[in-house]
Amino acid sequence: MAISLAALLGVNSLKLTKAGLAETTWHQDINWVAVTELEDPHRFINGGELILTTGLRLRSAPEQRRFVRQVQRAGAVGIGFGVGLSHEAVPPALLAEANRWGLPVVEVPYETPFIAIGKLVADAQSADHYAKLERLIAGHQVLARALLTGGGLSELLKHLGGMLRTDVALTQFTAQLYNSSSEPPSADTWSSYPVPTGRRDACTLWVRQPFEDSGIIGYAQNLISVELNNMVKQRQAQRALCGQVLEDVIHGALETSEAQRRLAGVGVNSTRKNVVLLAVSAAHNKALVSTSVPRELENAVAAVVGKDLVLVINDDGGGAPALARKLSDHLAEAGLHATIGIGGAYTKPNGLRWSYFEARDAASHGLPVNEPERLSLTSLLLASEDVPLADMANESLNPLRTFDATHGSELMTTLESYLNNNGSVAAVAEELTLHRNTVRYRLAQITELTGYDPAVTTDRVQLWLALAVARLGARQGK
Numbered sequence: 001m002a003i004s005l006a007a008l009l010g011v012n013s014l015k016l017t018k019a020g021l022a023e024t025t026w027h028q029d030i031n032w033v034a035v036t037e038l039e040d041p042h043r044f045i046n047g048g049e050l051i052l053t054t055g056l057r058l059r060s061a062p063e064q065r066r067f068v069r070q071v072q073r074a075g076a077v078g079i080g081f082g083v084g085l086s087h088e089a090v091p092p093a094l095l096a097e098a099n100r101w102g103l104p105v106v107e108v109p110y111e112t113p114f115i116a117i118g119k120l121v122a123d124a125q126s127a128d129h130y131a132k133l134e135r136l137i138a139g140h141q142v143l144a145r146a147l148l149t150g151g152g153l154s155e156l157l158k159h160l161g162g163m164l165r166t167d168v169a170l171t172q173f174t175a176q177l178y179n180s181s182s183e184p185p186s187a188d189t190w191s192s193y194p195v196p197t198g199r200r201d202a203c204t205l206w207v208r209q210p211f212e213d214s215g216i217i218g219y220a221q222n223l224i225s226v227e228l229n230n231m232v233k234q235r236q237a238q239r240a241l242c243g244q245v246l247e248d249v250i251h252g253a254l255e256t257s258e259a260q261r262r263l264a265g266v267g268v269n270s271t272r273k274n275v276v277l278l279a280v281s282a283a284h285n286k287a288l289v290s291t292s293v294p295r296e297l298e299n300a301v302a303a304v305v306g307k308d309l310v311l312v313i314n315d316d317g318g319g320a321p322a323l324a325r326k327l328s329d330h331l332a333e334a335g336l337h338a339t340i341g342i343g344g345a346y347t348k349p350n351g352l353r354w355s356y357f358e359a360r361d362a363a364s365h366g367l368p369v370n371e372p373e374r375l376s377l378t379s380l381l382l383a384s385e386d387v388p389l390a391d392m393a394n395e396s397l398n399p400l401r402t403f404d405a406t407h408g409s410e411l412m413t414t415l416e417s418y419l420n421n422n423g424s425v426a427a428v429a430e431e432l433t434l435h436r437n438t439v440r441y442r443l444a445q446i447t448e449l450t451g452y453d454p455a456v457t458t459d460r461v462q463l464w465l466a467l468a469v470a471r472l473g474a475r476q477g478k
Contacts, residue, residue, distance in 0.1 A: 002029035003124040005050065005078045005104055011120065014112050016080070019090045020098045020105035025077045032125075033118040039063060040070050047075030050121065052114045054082040061093035068097040078103060080117065084110025139163050139216045147223055154178050156227075160220050167208040170195075170224070173333035175295045181208065195221050197228045235302070236290045242266040242303035246310060249349050250356050259349035267301045268312050274352050275315040276343035277324050278359035280308050281336060288336050294326045305356075309338075312352065315345045324369045332368075340369045393469035396462060399449040411449070414442045418454055419464045 004027045009016050031048030034041070037056040045051070051071050058064045071079060079098060081090045090107050098105045108117070142163075146155040153170060157178045161168040167181035169190070176184065185192070185206035193205040205221060207213075245262045248254050254262065263270050277300075281288045289304040293311065301312040313323060324340045331338045341363025343355030362370040400411045414428065418439075421427035425443075429436045443454055452459035 002031075003121055004029055005106065008050075008117070008120070009106060014117060014120070015109050016112070016117075017107045017109075018104075019081065019107040020095050020103070022099050022102045022104050024102035024104070026104050028077050030077050030121050030124075033114075033121045034076075035114050035118070039067060041067075042070040042074040045071070045074035045076060049076050050078055050080055050117070051076045052080040052082065052108065052117065054085045054087070055091065055094070056086045058086075058091065058094070061091070064091050064094040065097040068094055068101060068103060072098075072101045072103045076103070079105045080108045080114075081105060082108040082110070082112075082114065139214070140219050143216070143220055143223055147227060153224060153227055156220065156223060160216065163216055164207060164211040164213070166211040169206040170203055171206065172203045172292055173330050175292065175330060177203065177295065193217060193221055195224045195228065197225050197232070203228060231292075232290055235292075239289060239302050239304045239309075242301055243305050243310070246303045246305055246312075246352075246356070250305065250353050252353065254349070256349055263349060263352070266303075268352070269314070270349050270352060271347060272314050273345040273347055274355060275313050275320045275345045276352065276355040276359040277311040277313065277320065277327060278308055278341040278343070278356070278363050279311075279327065279331065279338040280341065280363045281338045283337075287334075288331070288338055291331065291334055291336060294323075294330045296323055296326055310356070310359075318345075320345070321369065321371055328368045339363045339366060341365075342369070342371050344372050393466035396450055396452065396466040397470060400446060403445070403449055409442070409445075411442055411446055414439065415446055415454065415463060416467060418443065419460065419467065423455065423460065 006026045008014065008030070009018060029048070030050045031046075032050075033052060034045060034049040035052045036044065037053060038044070039057050041051065053067075055064070058067055068079070079094075081087070081094070083089055090105060095105060108114070142159050143156050146159050147153075149155075157168050157170060158180065161180045167179070169179035169181065169185045170177040171185065179185070185208070190206045190208050191211075193207070195203040195205055197203075203224065205217070205224065207217065245266050249259050249263065260270050268274060277297075279288060289307070289309050291309075293300070293302065297311060297313070303310045303312070311327070313320065320342050324342050328338070328340045341359040341361070343357070343359035343362070346352065346355050358372040362372045364370075397412070400415065403409060404411055410432075414432065417428045417431050418425075421431065425436050425439050428434070428439045432439075446463075447453045450463070452463050454460050454463060
């Protein structure tokens with residue numbers, strides 16, 4: 001332990017005696033011992049020292065008073081005055097000024113060398129430093145053991161809070177990963193420590209004031225960083241495994257019983273209503289599929305399907321939209337701008353497949369969070385990679401697009417109007433402000449260019465489907 005002036009006076013071998021009446025810093029720890037014979041030593045004092053002097057240059061009372069004032073202003077703990085050399089006793093003027101400023105003074109006898117006092121203070125400082133180092137190493141071992149024995153971040157932070165004797169919290173973007181307090185941390189009453197990981201999953205460690213840090217916080221930051229990196233790798237492996245199962249279910253490659261068994265193996269109970277949340281990044285950011293999710297979605301089954309992040313949640317109560325908004329906010333905080341699509345709530349593997357297609361269709365609407373709409377057959381067919389519907393649609397409509405571009409005609413507009421008006425030439429003429437014969441002429445051109453007659457039901461279905469696919473494909477960026 002560091003030693004105080006009062007404790008130093010109790011060391012009999014030093015034979016020190018109290019000379020002054022002041023006790024303001026009597027029990028304050030001595031940081032160091034400074035020996036000086038300067039008249040004004042304040043420039044060489046950092047504060048917390050015991051100043052030892054024989055008063056060699058302090059001959060007059062004004063010099064003695066000025067010396068005391070300079071030492072006191074520099075933050076010294078006290079003065080040790082060596083007698084028997086320049087002065088036979090502590091000068092009265094020095095004592096009076098020290099009492100005035102509340103600075104303790106001790107008399108050092110001639111037979112006590114200053115170096116003995118300095119060595120004693122240094123030994124006390126070394127013992128105190130060694131004790132702190134031992135406590136720090138022991139703290140390192142406790143935190144590492146808490147993490148390595150399976151306790152995870154919560155156990156590590158629990159021990160850290162005990163060592164600091166205060167509340168601690170760990171936040172990640174909008175999520176609160178741990179908090180020993182009932183109130184969220186704030187910059188007003190908590191100290192914050194960033195925990196970098198080299199990834200987007202960086203966290204902030206919060207410690208409620210007041211507390212005393214012996215260096216254990218820096219070690220905790222390093223341990224948390226290592227654990228966060230391990231968690232990212234675990235997420236990537238788990239999501240890849242779940243993604244393989246979901247892709248097989250989505251493509252209809254499994255029998256119902258096999259699909260149920262494999263879904264159960266990755267944590268999806270297909271006998272309950274499940275909802276798919278699909279996060280799509282327009283920039284195809286690789287960090288999207290490995291980043292963390294809000295705490296409310298930690299129990300969801302997460303998977304990587306293609307370049308998208310898929311979350312499967314049980315939703316018997318209709319809470320999917322709120323969870324989707326939390327996911328959107330969380331990703332935005334991480335710097336990942338993704339579009340969230342929400343599927344419907346269905347049971348059985350086929351229901352999960354349908355929910356995925358609904359979520360994918362909803363995500364194509366482009367809003368931050370998109371709730372599901374009634375899924376059309378066109379959307380479902382276009383969502384399937386096994387059906388080249390977009391190519392078929394382009395093959396049907398490209399002749400019209402080319403003709404319009406070359407001749408400035410409006411065959412595409414006429415076709416859309418004709419199909420939307422249920423094949424009524426009169427309605428098309430009125431909508432486009434055309435003569436009916438002009439409409440009929442354009443329809444004949446459409447038939448000639450595409451090989452499909454809009455007046456024939458089967459051909460009309462083909463053209464309507466092609467237009468629907470073109471619109472949906474443009475919306476999805478295909």
